[in-house]
Amino acid sequence: MPRPFRLLVSIVLACAILLTAVSGFADQSPRYADQVAVLMYHHVHDSDKSSGTITPALFRDQLAYLQDEGYRFITLDQFRGFMDGSGEVPDNAVLVTFDDGYESFNTFALPVLQQLQIPAVNFIITGSLAHPKEDVPPKMSADDIRRATAAPASVEAQCHTDEFHGKRDNGKALLLQDSAETDAAYRERLAADTASCIAKLKAIVDKPVDTLAYPYGIYDSKAAAAIASAGIRFAFTIAPGMAVAGGNPMNIPRINGGNPHITPKALQKAITRRIVARP
Numbered sequence: 197m198p199r200p201f202r203l204l205v206s207i208v209l210a211c212a213i214l215l216t217a218v219s220g221f222a223d224q225s226p227r228y229a230d231q232v233a234v235l236m237y238h239h240v241h242d243s244d245k246s247s248g249t250i251t252p253a254l255f256r257d258q259l260a261y262l263q264d265e266g267y268r269f270i271t272l273d274q275f276r277g278f279m280d281g282s283g284e285v286p287d288n289a290v291l292v293t294f295d296d297g298y299e300s301f302n303t304f305a306l307p308v309l310q311q312l313q314i315p316a317v318n319f320i321i322t323g324s325l326a327h328p329k330e331d332v333p334p335k336m337s338a339d340d341i342r343r344a345t346a347a348p349a350s351v352e353a354q355c356h357t358d359e360f361h362g363k364r365d366n367g368k369a370l371l372l373q374d375s376a377e378t379d380a381a382y383r384e385r386l387a388a389d390t391a392s393c394i395a396k397l398k399a400i401v402d403k404p405v406d407t408l409a410y411p412y413g414i415y416d417s418k419a420a421a422a423i424a425s426a427g428i429r430f431a432f433t434i435a436p437g438m439a440v441a442g443g444n445p446m447n448i449p450r451i452n453g454g455n456p457h458i459t460p461k462a463l464q465k466a467i468t469r470r471i472v473a474r475p
Contacts, residue, residue, distance in 0.1 A: 227266075230474055232275060232289045232439040233467045234432065237454035239298050239333060240305040250456050252304040258453055259312055261460030262290060267467075271315040272352045272407065279430060279445050290467075291439075292316040293432065293450065295356055295409050297324065299334040302344050306351070315350035319409035319432075322396040323359040338400050345401050353400065354407040355393040355428065360386075361411040369414040383422045390426035406430065420446040438470045 238248040240255050250258075263269070268286040270278075275291050277283025292309070294301055297320035309316050320341065328335035336344065344351045360370040368374075373382040390408070397405045406429040410419070413434030420431060423446070430445045437449030451470060453463050 227288055227468065228438070228471045228474075229287045230285075230441055231472055232270065232278060232285055232291055233267075233470070234275075234291045234293055234439050234448060234450040235453040235463075236432075236434060236450040237292070237294045237305070238296055239300055239454070240308075241300045241333070242304060244300075244333065245456075247456070248454050250454055250458075252308055254456065254458075255305060256308045256312070258458070258460045258463050259292070259308065259314055262464065263312065263314075265464060269314045271350050272317045272354070275439070276407075276430065278441055279439065279443070279448075281441065293409065294318040296361075297321055297336045297341070297353070297356065299328070299336050299340060302336060302340050306344055306347060306349060309349040309351070310347060313349065315352075317352045317354055317407070318344065319356035319407075320353050320393075320397060321356045321358075321361045321411075322393045323357075323361070325396060341397075341400050345403070352403055352407075353397055354405060354409070355390065355397065356409050357411055358389045358393040358396065360389055363412075369412060371411055371415060371419050373416075373418060379418070382418065383425070386419060386422035387426040390423050390428060394427055408432070410434075436466070436470060438467075438472050440472055 237250070239246065240252055241249055242251055267288045267290045270285055270289050270291055272291065274283060274285055278285045292314060294305065294316060297318055301318055321335065324331050324335040325338055328337045341353050345353055357371065362370050364370065371386070377385070394405045406427060408423060408428045409432040415433070423431060430448060432448045432450055434452070435449045436451050439448050451466050452458070458466070
C-alpha cells in the first residue's frame with residue numbers, strides 16, 4: 197500500500213475513534229437538570245386488562261430502561277426538599293408515584309421496585325381502609341400498607357382523599373364545590389376530609405403525611421387552598437409536565453407511564469418532550 201494512502205487511512209481511523217469517543221461522552225451528559233419527571237401509575241397486574249393497567253414485565257422494562265439510560269430515581273423526601281428549596285436532586289431525576297392504593301402494588305409492583313432499588317409513593321384512598329378487599333380491584337389493607345412502607349424499596353403512603361374519590365350523578369367530581377354549597381361549607385368539607393385522610397395514614401405509617409394526589413386530577417384553586425389549609429404541602433395533578441423548583445407545590449404535573457401501550461422508549465420520549473428549558 198503506498199505510503200500516502202496508508203497515511204490517509206490512519207488519519208481517517210483516528211478521526212473515527214475520536215468521533216466515537218466524543219459521541220460516547222455526549223451520551224453520558226445530562227438530559228435535564230433542576231427538574232423532576234414524576235411518573236404516574238395505577239394498577240400493575242399479570243392478567244387484568246385496562247387502559248390504566250400494565251404488566252409487571254412492562255413495568256420492570258420501563259424502569260430498567262430508564263436506569264440504563266442514566267435516569268436517577270429519587271425518594272419523596274428528596275422531592276420535598278427540591279420543591280421547597282431546602283435540597284437538590286440529581287440530574288435526570290425521576291419520582292415514581294401510584295394512585296389508588298391497589299393490592300396489586302404489593303403483589304406485582306413492589307417486587308420490581310425492590311429488585312431495582314427504586315423508591316415510590318402510593319396515594320391511598322383512606323375511605324377504602326374499612327373494606328379494602330371488597331373494592332374492585334381490591335385495595336391495600338392497613339397491614340398491606342405497613343408491609344409496603346417497611347420494605348427496603350423506600351415506599352411512602354400519602355393521601356388520595358378519604359371519601360372524595362368519586363363523582364356526582366351529574367359527573368362533577370366530589371372534590372369540587374357543589375352549586376348548593378356556600379364557600380365556607382365547601383372549605384370545611386374539604387378540610388375535614390383531608391384531615392381524616394391524614395389522620396388515618398398517620399395511624400399506619402411513621403413518615404409525615406403532607407402530600408396528596410387529586411382524584412382524576414380534577415381540582416381548582418378553591419380546592420387547592422382548602423386542602424393546603426388542612427396540612428397538605430404538595431399536591432399532584434395528572435397534567436403532563438416536569439416538576440420544577442419554584443413551581444406551584446399544589447399543582448405538580450406528572451407523566452403517565454401506566455398505559456399498556458407505553459413502551460420503555462415511548463416513556464423516555466414522553467419525558468424528553470416535557471423537559472423545561474432552563475436559562
